Amino acid sequence: VQAAAISGFATDAAEVRFPIQQPLPVQTVAVYGRLGPSAERAVDRQALVLPEGSRKDFGGLEVQLSSTRLQTLSEGARYLLDYPYGCAEQVASRLLAATILLDSFDALGAVGVSGERSLRALIDDDVAALERIQDFDGGWSYWRRGHHSDPYLSAHVGHALARARRAGFAPQEKALERWEKYAEEGVRYRPMESRGWLSSRLTEEEALEPENLLIQAYELYVQNLLRESDAARSQELRAKTRAWYARAGLERLPLEAAARCLVVLGSQEDSRSEAVEIRRYLENHVKETARSAHLEAPADPSWTHVLPSSLRAHAVLLEAQVELDPTGELADKLAEGLLDRRRQGRWRTTEENAFAVVALSRYFEATASDVSELVGRVWLDRNLLCEHAFSGRELETSSFEVPSRLLEGGGGSRLLTFAKEGTGSLFYQARLRYAPKEWESPPPSFGLEVSRAYEGVDGELDVKADDDGMIRVRAGALVRVRLFVFTPSERRHIALVDPYPAGMEGGRSCFEVWRDDWKSGAGELHRLPCGETRFRDDRAEAFVGSLPRGFYVHEYLIRATTPGVFLAPPPKAEAMYEPEVFGYGIAQRVRIVED
Secondary structure, three states: EEEEEEEEEOOOOOOOEOOOOOOOOOOEEEHHHHHOOOOOOOEEEEEEEEOOOEEEOEEEEEEEEEOOOHHHHHHHHHHHHHHOOOOOHHHHHHHHHHHHHHHHHHHHOOOOOHHHHHHHHHHHHHHHHHHHOOOOOOOOOOOOOOOOOOHHHHHHHHHHHHHHOOOOOOHHHHHHHHHHHHHHHHEEEEEEEOOOEEEEOOOOOHHHOOHHHHHHHHHHHHHHHHHHOOOOHHHHHHHHHHHHHHHHOOOHOOHHHHHHHHHHHOHHHHHHHHHHHHHHHHHHOOEEEEOOOOOOOOOOOOOOOOOOOOOHHHHHHHHHHHHOOOOOOHHHHHHHHHHHHOOEEEEEOOHHHHHHHHHHHHHHHHOOOOEEEEEEEEEEEEEEEEEEEEEEOOOOOOOEEHHHHHHHOOOOHHHHHEEEEOOOOEEEEEEEOOOOOOOOOOOOOOOOOOEEEEEOOOOOOHHEEOOOOOOOOOOOOEEEEEEEEEOOOOOEEEEEEEEEOOOOEEEEEEOOOOOOOOEEEEEEEEEOOOOOEEEEOOOEEEEEEEEEEEEEEEEEEEEEOEEEEEEEEOEEEEOOOOOOOOOEEEOEEEEEEEO
16 A cells, blocks of 8 residues: 655655465465485486366476485474464474574575574564473463473473573573472362362372373483583583483383483493483384384373374484484484475474484484585476576575466376486475365365354344354454364364455454254353463464363354455364364354345
8 A cells, every 4th residue: 555645845665565365265286306316317206286276376286306304304493483373382492493403494495584684583473482491390381371380391392492592692690590499390270170270299109100200201301401511510410311211211211201311311431331221212113114213102002192193202312312323324314214205295293293304414414424416407398497506515595486377288197207317416396386266065074073153242233144154244343253262182282273365354252152942952051161272364373282072162253344255264273282183163254135
């Protein structure tokens, strides 16, 4: 919007830009590969098909070429930077990746950070955000201070702050000291049979339970990072770790806990016998093939604090191998195995992406030896799209984009060809973003079901449905939005997101939410037990730590402000740490009319 003012000889003008966000069902697919160093010339081909019915005015093909293996981390870094919610775990995971990749962000290409200065500002902001929500006991809860601290999450945040300090940033020493005291005390919050929570220290028997052993191992791992510059304190921590290891016993330790213990004890002379025993034990659990290796250690679903992941132990074992034998065959195979676990160029969750980035970046740094002298080229059918020469150990990435309107070919399918000529390896990634013209119908549902209803607050006639399904709303009316959620089994860490129609704004909480006559099918309807609610410019968000099987309702208020016809994109419920569990509602059209 441009505005100008003129008064006699005085003039002035201003321009204000407002982003226009189209409510589109955006989809992304990615392929990636490596043209290896064994041949002077190498070629790889990928079929490219823009799905039928896609919009031509949105998205396109993004291609990156690089001669460094760090490029394989770009999609994971992008995922962490773009993740929309921002609980303490997600901020800490982003901080972990950002501090690790600070010196090599150029190798990642276009991942949403415009330069080193922007990345440093992001790190400073994330450190400050985590310090602001530290609980009074020294730990962290997922969304804000004043809730019950979670011991596993607190270790994860302490890990991120320790990495930030190692990278030259300055988290408050008081915050780290308070976390160390919290970890030493071993306090747990337990729900009581009546309302409320009970805090108490772990008993000796409870401390030896597998979940608590895993948390304690993570705490020792973080303390090792905090003390690495002080030889005396490091030696003291290794003695403490050996005593803890003797008490727990190797057979009782979860594989991830054993891997973290190995990182702490390392190759120091005073811990050699324990390190050799743990390393042999872990290697016996590794599954090897000719080119890769995997360590599977899924979390027990009954654990209440540790997030579900079968990848963490694999990543931590790779980190330990980098410390002990970076050029060994097992380290190479573990790195290949970790890269094999990517889907669409990244790993499953924010936490898994952070651990993979930490382990692989350390491996790449320890084994960097390739010197490249090559030219990389990309063709779309017979048209040369890009040509770039790489020399030495440069971290530069060559990136380019092709808009969707140029991707349609006569036969529907097109051929994307990658080629390299010269010595060294060429790493490539192609990312296709597109948006169907219509929302999927019926909406997909995988483990969660969600639906939405609008209702007038001041009068029944303020909101009504027309025969064609259009929702008619009186301009200026206050509208109650009801979101209904069903889960057939217990789920943890649920995000419920409801985008606003563009003609409505001002979402806020609604406290008159309960009616005794609400029923849904054979199940009773319950309030959604939200741990956090947020109202943004374009959507309402609600987050639930634990959601037992059943039917639930969540309400909020919004006001119709702008006459016109608008699209209300579908609401979505998802399990943040089980991305295969999600459900969508239906998109609705809303007409806001004057009185």
